[in-house]
Amino acid sequence: xxxxxxxxxxLVKPGGSLRLSCAASGFTFSSYSMNWVRQAPGKGLxxxxxxxxxxxxxxxxxxxxxxxxxxxxxxxxxxxLQMNSLRAEDTAxxxxxxxxxxxxxxxxxxxxxx
Amino acid sequence: xxxxxxxxxxSAAPGQKVTISCSGSSSNIGNxxxxxYQQLPGTAPKLLIYDNNxxxxxxxxxxxxxxxxxxxxxxxxGLQTGDEADYYCGTWDSSLSAGSFGGGTKLTVL
Numbered sequence: 001x002x003x004x005x006x007x008x009x010x011l012v013k014p015g016g017s018l019r020l021s022c023a024a025s026g027f028t029f030s031s032y033s034m035n036w037v038r039q040a041p042g043k044g045l046x047x048x049x050x051x052x053x054x055x056x057x058x059x060x061x062x063x064x065x066x067x068x069x070x071x072x073x074x075x076x077x078x079x080x081l082q083m084n085s086l087r088a089e090d091t092a093x094x095x096x097x098x099x100x101x102x103x104x105x106x107x108x109x110x111x112x113x114x
Numbered sequence: 115x116x117x118x119x120x121x122x123x124x125s126a127a128p129g130q131k132v133t134i135s136c137s138g139s140s141s142n143i144g145n146x147x148x149x150x151y152q153q154l155p156g157t158a159p160k161l162l163i164y165d166n167n168x169x170x171x172x173x174x175x176x177x178x179x180x181x182x183x184x185x186x187x188x189x190x191x192g193l194q195t196g197d198e199a200d201y202y203c204g205t206w207d208s209s210l211s212a213g214s215f216g217g218g219t220k221l222t223v224l
Contacts, residue, residue: 035213037159037213037215044116044200044202044215044216044217044218045151045153045159045202045204045215045218046215047204047212047213047214047215050213059211059212059213060212061212061213062212095158095159097159100147100149100161100164100165101149101151101159101161101204102161102164102170103161104158104159104160104161105158106158107158
C-alpha cells in the first residue's frame, strides 16, 4: 500500500524557517518524481514544487522561488521542503504527492504568524 | 488567480448528471494531460481522473473525463450525496515550467 506521511509543520514567525519531510513507503520511491502542493485555509490547491526521480529536474512556483528548496533522499525514501524567509501568505496545509499526483499524504499545517 | 478556470460551484439533484469545466490555454491543457481530483471536507485530495480520461482502480465509472483543445470536462453521473466535495482540475504548464490547478468547483447535491 502506497503511503506518504508528512511531518515538520508548526507555528513559525515571519522570516523564520521550517523543514518539511515526507516519508514514502509501499512503492519504489527512487523511480518516481515527487511534488509539494499546498492549500491555504479555505482556499484552493496551489502547486509548490516538483523534483524528478534522480533530482536532475527541479521546478518551483514563482511564489516560493528563491525561498523554498525541494530535495529528496532516495536511500531514505524521503522528500523534503526547506522553507526560508517565511511569510504570512505561506500559511497552508502542505501535501506531498507522488508523480502525477496519484497519491497524496494527509498534509502538515504550517502557520506563519507573530 | 489560477491558470486554469473552473466554475466556483455546480449543483444537481441526486441521481442526475453534472459536468465541471476546466479552461486553459495551449501551454497547459492544450499540450499536456489533465487530471481531476476530489477533495471531501477535511481530507486530502484524491485522484479521480488522470491522462485526460483514465480512471485509477477503485474509481467508479460514474466519473469520466474528456479533453478538447484547451478545455477539459469532468462528468459525474448518478449523483450521490457522498459526491458533495470540491473538485479540481490540474495539469502542467509548459511555458511556465510549473504545475497548475484550477480554482476548484464546489459540488452540491441538492
